Every structure is written in C-alpha cells, then in structure tokens.
Amino acid sequence: MKGSPESPHSETRARGPSFLRVAVAALALLTAVAAWAAGPYVEGLTWEYRGRDLVASFGVGDALDRPDLKELIQSTQPVNLFFTVEVVKHRTLWKDKLVVRHVVVHTVRFDNLTRQYSLETQVDDKVTDQRAVGSWAEMASYMKEVKDLTVTSVANLEPSEGGYSIRVRVHVLTNFVLWIFPWDVQTPWVSQTLETP
Amino acid sequence: MRPRLTPRTFMILIACVGLLMVGGFILVIRRQQEAENITPAGNYLLTALSLVNLLLMMVLLFVLFRELMKGFIAWRRQREGARFRTRLLTAFVLLGLLPSLLLFVSAILLIESTVDRWFRSPVGTVASASQELVDKTLDMVRDESYRKAKALAWQLKKISPELRPALTSHLWQAGDMDAVALINRDGSVLTKMPPEFPAPTAYKVDKIFQPGGLLGWIDLTPVPTVVSGVEVDDHTGIMVGMFLPKGLFAQAKLISDNNKQYLQIHSQRQTLKISMISSFLALTLLVTFVAVWIGSQLFREVSVPLQLLLEGTQEVSRGNLLHRISYDGRDEIGQVVSSFNQMTHELEASKAELERSNAEIRAASESAERGRRYIETLLETLNIGVISTDADGQLRTLNPKARDILDMHPGEPMRNLVSRPEWGPIGSVIAGAAKRSVANREVMLNTRRGHVILSVTVTPLKGPDGKVFGSLIILEDISDLARAQRIAAWQEAAQRMAHEIKNPLTPIRLSAQRIRKKVREGASDLESAVMEGTTTIEREVEAMMTIVNEFSRFARLPEVHPKAASLPALIQATVASYRAASSTVDFRLDLPSDFPPVRLDKEQMGRVFKNLFENAIQAMDTSGQLFVGLAEEAGQAVVTLRDTGPGIPPEARSRLFLPYFSTKRKGTGLGLAIVARILEEHGGTIRVDEEYRDGAGFIVTLPI
Numbered sequence: 001m002k003g004s005p006e007s008p009h010s011e012t013r014a015r016g017p018s019f020l021r022v023a024v025a026a027l028a029l030l031t032a033v034a035a036w037a038a039g040p041y042v043e044g045l046t047w048e049y050r051g052r053d054l055v056a057s058f059g060v061g062d063a064l065d066r067p068d069l070k071e072l073i074q075s076t077q078p079v080n081l082f083f084t085v086e087v088v089k090h091r092t093l094w095k096d097k098l099v100v101r102h103v104v105v106h107t108v109r110f111d112n113l114t115r116q117y118s119l120e121t122q123v124d125d126k127v128t129d130q131r132a133v134g135s136w137a138e139m140a141s142y143m144k145e146v147k148d149l150t151v152t153s154v155a156n157l158e159p160s161e162g163g164y165s166i167r168v169r170v171h172v173l174t175n176f177v178l179w180i181f182p183w184d185v186q187t188p189w190v191s192q193t194l195e196t197p
Numbered sequence: 198m199r200p201r202l203t204p205r206t207f208m209i210l211i212a213c214v215g216l217l218m219v220g221g222f223i224l225v226i227r228r229q230q231e232a233e234n235i236t237p238a239g240n241y242l243l244t245a246l247s248l249v250n251l252l253l254m255m256v257l258l259f260v261l262f263r264e265l266m267k268g269f270i271a272w273r274r275q276r277e278g279a280r281f282r283t284r285l286l287t288a289f290v291l292l293g294l295l296p297s298l299l300l301f302v303s304a305i306l307l308i309e310s311t312v313d314r315w316f317r318s319p320v321g322t323v324a325s326a327s328q329e330l331v332d333k334t335l336d337m338v339r340d341e342s343y344r345k346a347k348a349l350a351w352q353l354k355k356i357s358p359e360l361r362p363a364l365t366s367h368l369w370q371a372g373d374m375d376a377v378a379l380i381n382r383d384g385s386v387l388t389k390m391p392p393e394f395p396a397p398t399a400y401k402v403d404k405i406f407q408p409g410g411l412l413g414w415i416d417l418t419p420v421p422t423v424v425s426g427v428e429v430d431d432h433t434g435i436m437v438g439m440f441l442p443k444g445l446f447a448q449a450k451l452i453s454d455n456n457k458q459y460l461q462i463h464s465q466r467q468t469l470k471i472s473m474i475s476s477f478l479a480l481t482l483l484v485t486f487v488a489v490w491i492g493s494q495l496f497r498e499v500s501v502p503l504q505l506l507l508e509g510t511q512e513v514s515r516g517n518l519l520h521r522i523s524y525d526g527r528d529e530i531g532q533v534v535s536s537f538n539q540m541t542h543e544l545e546a547s548k549a550e551l552e553r554s555n556a557e558i559r560a561a562s563e564s565a566e567r568g569r570r571y572i573e574t575l576l577e578t579l580n581i582g583v584i585s586t587d588a589d590g591q592l593r594t595l596n597p598k599a600r601d602i603l604d605m606h607p608g609e610p611m612r613n614l615v616s617r618p619e620w621g622p623i624g625s626v627i628a629g630a631a632k633r634s635v636a637n638r639e640v641m642l643n644t645r646r647g648h649v650i651l652s653v654t655v656t657p658l659k660g661p662d663g664k665v666f667g668s669l670i671i672l673e674d675i676s677d678l679a680r681a682q683r684i685a686a687w688q689e690a691a692q693r694m695a696h697e698i699k700n701p702l703t704p705i706r707l708s709a710q711r712i713r714k715k716v717r718e719g720a721s722d723l724e725s726a727v728m729e730g731t732t733t734i735e736r737e738v739e740a741m742m743t744i745v746n747e748f749s750r751f752a753r754l755p756e757v758h759p760k761a762a763s764l765p766a767l768i769q770a771t772v773a774s775y776r777a778a779s780s781t782v783d784f785r786l787d788l789p790s791d792f793p794p795v796r797l798d799k800e801q802m803g804r805v806f807k808n809l810f811e812n813a814i815q816a817m818d819t820s821g822q823l824f825v826g827l828a829e830e831a832g833q834a835v836v837t838l839r840d841t842g843p844g845i846p847p848e849a850r851s852r853l854f855l856p857y858f859s860t861k862r863k864g865t866g867l868g869l870a871i872v873a874r875i876l877e878e879h880g881g882t883i884r885v886d887e888e889y890r891d892g893a894g895f896i897v898t899l900p901i
Contacts, residue, residue, distance in 0.1 A: 071464050072464055074460065075460035076457040076460055077461050111453075112328060112453050112457055112460070113335075113415070113450055113453035113454075114414075114417070115332070115415075116415070131400060132400070134404075134412075
C-alpha cells in the first residue's frame with residue numbers, strides 16, 4: 001500500500017504511548033479483577049431445619065489449591081481455615097442485627113515423618129473433632145467442608161418482617177502487602193435468606 | 198506563643214516511639230514465627246500491630262512532609278530566614294536520608310541475597326535428601342508390612358473363619374511379624390498379638406476394607422509401629438504391624454524434625470524478609486525524622502534569635518531604641534543578642550546625650566545668634582567702622598559705619614573695597630599688623646567727600662590655640678579730632694614758637710632801645726653799647742634761625758628707604774660715637790650677635806637712637822648708666838633703653854611724642870616727635886616703659 005510515508009508513522013507514534021498507557025492500565029485492572037475473582041469462594045451453602053435446630057453445611061473452593069497454602073502445609077506448619085457463620089436479622093431502615101455467630105476452625109498439621117495429616121475442628125474455641133488422614137485428598141476434603149453445623153435454635157428466630165439471612169465467610173490466609181500491611185485472603189460473604197419455620 | 202516541645206521531651210518521645218516500633222516489629226516477627234494457632238484474633242493483633250507501625254510511619258512522614266512544606270511555603274513567600282531554614286533542613290534531610298537510604302537499599306539487597314543464599318545452600322539439599330532417605334526407608338518397612346499383610350490375608354482366605362484367629366496367633370508366634378490383629382468390618386477385634394497392639398481406629402478399619410487397603414500407617418504409640426492392613430473377605434480384615442527399630446526411628450525422627458524446622462523456616466523466608474525490611478524501613482524513617490527534627494530544632498535555635506535580632510534591628514532602624522530582645526541563650530547567639538541589647542542601650546544613652554547636646558548646642562546657637570544679632574546691632578549702631586577679614590585677608594564683615602567712612606554704596610559688594618584706592622593705606626596697616634600684635638595708624642583717605650583722617654587699628658584675631666584666623670580693623674574717623682589736635686598742636690607749637698621767638702626778641706628790643714638811647718644821649722660808651730647790642734641781637738637772631746631751621750627740618754623729613762641691616766651693629770656704632778664723647782656715662786649693652794636682619798633706613802634709625810641717647814645723657818646730666826637691650830618678641834625687634842636719670846613725669850607721658858613738647862628747659866620739643874614719626878615710617882612703635890621706675894625707659898619695636 002502506497003501513500004504518505006509519514007502520516008501513518010506519525011499517527012502511530014502519536015497514538016502509541018497513549019494506547020500503551022491505556023493497555024497497561026486495562027491489563028492492570030483486568031489482573032486485579034482476575035486476582036480478586038480467582039480468590040477463594042464459599043461453595044455449597046445449604047441449610048435446613050433439623051428438629052428445632054438450624055443446621056447448615058458449606059465449604060470453600062480454591063483454597064487448598066493455592067501454592068502458598070500448599071507450601072505452608074507441606075512445611076509442617078499448622079494451617080487454619082476460619083469459617084465464620086452468622087445469622088442476621090434484617091431490619092428496616094436500620095442495620096442488620098447479628099443473631100448468632102459461630103467460628104469453625106479447621107486446622108491441619110502435616111507430619112513429615114509419618115506423612116499423616118493431623119486434622120482438628122474447633123467450633124467456637126471448642127474442639128469437636130480430631131483425626132489423622134494419610135492423603136492430601138482426604139485432608140483437603142476434610143478441611144474445606146463443614147457439614148451439619150448446628151447454627152442456632154429455631155427459638156432464636158422469631159418471626160420478623162425483615163426476615164433472616166445466613167451468611168458465611170471463610171478466611172484462608174493472611175498475607176502481607178508491601179511488607180507491612182496484613183492482607184487477609186478470604187472469601188466474600190455468601191448469604192442466603194432463611195425461611196423461618 | 199504556642200508551647201513547643203523541649204528537646205528533652207522530644208527525645209524522650211522519640212525514644213518511646215522508637216521502642217514502641219521496635220517492640221511492635223519484634224512482636225510481629227515473633228507472632229509470625231510462632232504462629233502455630235493463628236486465629237482471626239491473632240490476625241487482628243498482627244493487623245493492629247502493623248497498623249501501629251504504619252501509623253507511626255505516617256506520623257514520621259507527616260512531620261517530615263510538614264517541615265518540608267513549611268520550609269517550602271516560607272521560601273516561596275520569601276519570609277525572613279526561609280532560605281536558611283530550607284538549606285538547613287535540606288542539609289539535614291540529605292544528611293539523614295542519604296546514608297539511611299543507602300543503608301536501607303544495601304540492607305534490602307543484602308537480605309535478599311543472603312536469605313536466598315541461605316535456602317539455596319546445601320543445607321536445603323541435605324535436609325531434603327535426608328528426608329527422602331527416611332521416606333525411602335520407611336517406605337521399605339511400609340511395603341514389607343503391606344506385603345506381609347497381603348500374604349497373611351491370602352492364607353487366611355483359604356481357611357474357614359473359625360480357624361483364622363488360631364492361624365493368626367500361630368503365625369505371630371512363629372515370629373513372622375511384630376504385631377497382628379484380626380478384625381471384623383465393624384472394627385471389633387477377633388484377635389490381636391501382642392495384647393498392647395492398639396485396636397484399629399475407625400479410619401484404619403475404613404481404609405482396610407477399601408480397595409488397596411491400609412498401606413504403611415505409622416503409629417508412634419506405644420511403640421513406633423508401621424501398620425498395614427487388607428481385607429480377608431467382606432467381613433474380616435487383617436492388620437499387620439512392624440515395630441520400627443529404636444535407633445532407626447530415633448534417627449528418622451531427628452532427620453524429620455530437622456527437616457521440619459528447615460521447611461518451616463523456608464516457608465517463612467518471605468516473612469523474614471518482610472520483617473527485616475520493615476525494621477530497616479522504620480529505622481530509616483526514624484533516622485530521617487530525627488535528622489529533620491534536629492535540623493528544625495537547630496533552625497529554631499538559630500532562627501528564633503535571628504528573627505528577634507532582625508525585628509530588633511528593624512525597630513532600631515525605625516528609631517525605637519528602647520527595644521530590647523528577650524532571649525536567654527548562653528551560646529554565641531545569646532552573646533550576640535546580649536551585645537545587641539548592650540548596643541541599643543548605649544545607642545539610647547548616646548541618643549539622649551546627643552539630644553541633650555543638641556539642646557545645649559541649640560541653646561548655645563540661639564545664644565550665639567542673639568549675641569551675633571546683638572553684635573550686629575552693635576556694629577550697625579557703632580559710630581566707628583568695623584571690618585573683619587579671614588586668615589586669607591578676605592573681607593568678612595563690614596559694618597554700615599565702615600561703609601559710610603569708606604564711602605561705599607549700600608549694596609556694593611565687600612570685595613570691591615580691596616580694589617579701591619582708598620583701601621591701599623588700610624591694607625598697608627593690615628600688612629604691618631601681620632607682624633605685630635596690634636597696629637594703629639592714622640591714615641588720610643581721599644574719598645569723594647573729601648579728605649578723611651582715619652585712625653586705623655588692626656588687631657589680629659587669634660583662636661584659643663593662638664593661631665591667627667583673621668584681623669579686626671577698627672576705622673575711626675578722627676578727621677575732626679585730628680583737626681582739633683592739629684589746631685591745638687599748632688596752637689601750642691605757635692605759642693612755643695612765639696615764645697621761642699619772643700624770647701630773643703626781648704633782648705633784641707632791649708639792645709635796640711639801649712643803642713637808640715645811647716645814640717640819643719650821645720653816650721661815650723656808644724660804641725661799646727652798639728657792639729654789645731648788635732652782638733646780642735646777632736646771637737638772638739641766630740637762636741631764632743636755629744628754631745626756624747629745626748622746624749623746617751621736622752617739616753621736611755626725608756622719605757624712608759628701608760633695607761635689610763643688622764640692628765645690633767647699628768646700635769653698637771651709635772653707642773660707640775657717644776661712648777667716646779661721654780666717658781662718664783656707663784653704656785650697658787645686651788645685644789645678641791645672631792640677631793636676624795631688620796629692614797630699616799640706617800640713617801633715619803641712627804637719628805632715632807642718637808635722639809634717644811642724647812635725651813638720656815642730657816637727663817643724666819652727663820653721668821649715669823644707660824642700658825640698651827635688644828630682643829626678638831613675636832616677630833618684632835624690641836629695643837629697650839633705660840637710663841638712670843630723673844625719669845619722665847607721669848603727666849608728660851601722654852604728650853611726650855607731640856611736636857614742641859619738651860620737659861627740657863632748652864629743648865625744641867621736636868626730637869621725640871621726629872623719633873616717633875621715623876619709627877612710624879618703619880612700621881615700628883615707641884612707648885614709655887611703664888614698668889621701669891629708676892629713670893626714663895623707652896621700648897622701641899621694629900618689624901623683623
């Protein structure tokens with residue numbers, strides 16, 4: 001293609017830095033969004049009334065596959081996953097009221113001699129389960145799931161105009177940004193509306 | 198004034214902040230290193246501690262930024278001392294920041310390389326290889342136990358379930374395995390040897406009945422045992438345990454523990470870097486802040502007194518000498534401030550003194566002005582002419598009478614006077630006065646109004662140091678007085694002349710009458726009488742001729758022709774002629790041999806001394822003592838003549854130098870008049886020596 005030999009180059013030169021800046025900014029934004037989106041997430045939040053209790057099950061995805069967490073576990077350091085479960089009561093023109101909160105901690109410690117994973121579950125600082133498994137898959141299955149957690153009694157859920165929600169968030173890891181800023185790697189809150197019995 | 202932190206308080210504060218930061222960092226690091234049970238609360242603690250550190254750093258940065266901004270704003274607004282402040286702060290920031298940043302960057306690079314080198318070192322390889330060795334060894338035991346479990350399960354599968362416990366016990370007793378347990382699917386134990394062999398957990402049971410079974414599970418209690426298990430059939434499973442040798446297990450555990458520590462440290466390498474870098478960052482900020490603060494403090498210590506000094510100088514320049522700087526520093530700046538206060542104090546005192554002096558000067562000036570006006574009025578109203586000149590002879594003052602005497606128009610400039618012919622005689626008197634203390638001379642001026650006889654008195658004006666700074670010329674119109682004096686003098690002279698002439702006339706008349714009588718009587722002694730009478734007449738006429746000749750000579754004194762001559766020689770020569778003729782007179786001379794030459798007319802001056810010597814000799818009646826002295830005084834030759842005669846009566850002293858005044862019975866009265874006139878022609882004077890009491894004394898002065 002023939003034409004003015006200068007104009008295309010001039011345009012390119014003139015627009016080049018601008019495009020480059022936009023591209024870099026967009027890439028940075030996409031990377032940030034992707035990083036945010038690629039973080040751990042709550043999965044399988046289910047609940048049911050079992051007798052007079054509200055029982056919930058939930059798990060966390062993309063947590064134990066993280067290289068930093070894997071390295072931590074393989075280094076025989078104890079690793080904790082914090083599952084925070086809250087039931088909140090919605091109020092009109094006012095902030096939600098916390099009805100109950102439970103913190104379930106799953107802890108794993110790898111023994112490099114026996115190659116066993118010691119697992120432990122604490123619910124509100126009380127040990128409710130301890131066991132050892134011999135494989136990563138068993139450990140991961142244990143760590144990422146909380147099954148049939150009794151959240152609260154139905155008696156605590158009075159009929160309300162605003163209704164209730166159950167929400168879960170999982171704290172996976174604490175990193176440090178720029179050397180000094182602690183940065184929690186955790187899931188966003190996942191919430192479901194409770195239907196009062 | 199806003200209270201400021203004292204350096205001591207600030208340093209304590211900085212120390213506390215530094216300790217808090219260091220403590221916070223240590224706590225964070227320890228928490229991170231010992232984080233075995235990190236909970237959200239623990240994370241909150243970490244977060245809180247990090248935020249504290251962050252807050253402290255923000256404070257440091259804020260203070261740094263604030264100081265720099267204050268300096269920048271002050272510099273932009275061109276405030277006093279802003280440039281100095283900016284320079285000082287910049288210098289201290291650079292002094293603090295550059296080495297700190299250098300150290301910080303060096304530390305980061307060192308930490309990065311060192312920490313990475315730690316984990317790249319053979320320690321990691323050794324730890325990993327050792328762990329692998331342990332794993333392989335344990336794997337061998339695992340495989341062995343699993344193989345034995347499978348072999349036993351194969352044997353048990355071939356016999357009836359009732360016989361299986363017995364066979365199991367038999368095989369264990371045969372020593373083929375360290376421990377064995379036959380279990381049901383529900384986890385119940387059918388048999389196990391030895392008895393302390395732990396019953397299987399649910400997890401193990403579950404694994405045993407899964408495909409593949411339980412492979413090499415290691416129990417550490419009661420003794421380290423590798424347990425493997427497989428199912429025999431759907432209801433029964435077999436679990437075989439192999440005890441790990443104590444030595445092997447201890448070594449394996451040691452290796453695993455070491456490897457565990459290495460892995461933990463390895464996993465914390467990033468945290469380690471972060472902690473170290475954070476600490477260095479905090480220290481860098483702290484050092485920088487301290488440098489900035491010290492710079493700021495130094496600036497305040499310097500700038501505050503400087504500002505006070507600046508304000509003080511401005512106040513002083515506005516004239517406020519009461520301004521004092523309040524500053525208590527004992528350093529050099531304090532000394533400067535103290536000197537400034539001392540200076541303003543002295544300036545104030547000087548100003549007060551100056552004002553007082555000014556008032557005095559003003560009063561003196563007003564007094565002088567009053568005096569000047571008084572003198573001016575006096576001069577204006579004086580009936581004598583007053584002229585003053587400066588040292589260069591320029592006319593300075595000319596009062597109206599002087600203008601009137603000199604016939605000057607009212608607006609005619611003074612400088613015109615010196616160019617007028619009337620000024621000539623006055624100028625000669627002034628020139629003569631330059632060599633004497635006071636000169637007085639009568640001069641006759643031809644003005645447009647006719648002849649005017651002036652008495653001109655010139656007095657040198659001398660300052661306190663004796664230096665002549667001008668002349669005061671008094672002009673007195675003595676035309677009428679001179680005329681009256683002249684008339685009186687001539688009257689007296691006429692009387693004396695008449696008397697002198699009358700005296701010979703009487704003998705002449707008597708001689709003539711006697712001759713006429715003798716002739717009329719025809720007396721016999723006529724001839725003798727004629728002879729006597731004519732002789733008397735001739736003698737008296739001769740006397741009258743003498744009188745007339747003297748008068749004629751006084752009237753026709755020759756003009757003076759002065760030349761440089763030796764006055765001592767002239768006096769010596771004159772004295773010599775009298776010393777030969779008057780041997781009874783004792784001449785005493787005091788004549789210096791090195792006397793400077795004097796301009797004089799030797800003939801006229803010889804006549805002066807002859808007249809004076811003759812008068813003295815006649816007064817001493819030809820015997821006595823005559824002293825003649827010569828000295829130089831104030832640029833004049835002073836000749837002192839003292840005789841031992843009867844002296845001069847006081848009443849005669851005022852008329853001594855008038856013509857035809859004489860105290861002698863036979864004197865003509867012209868001698869001293871001629872002397873005075875000759876001396877006047879020479880610019881000299883003669884006066885009676887009032888101090889001398891033993892005879893007559895005269896003092897003759899001549900300009901040298």
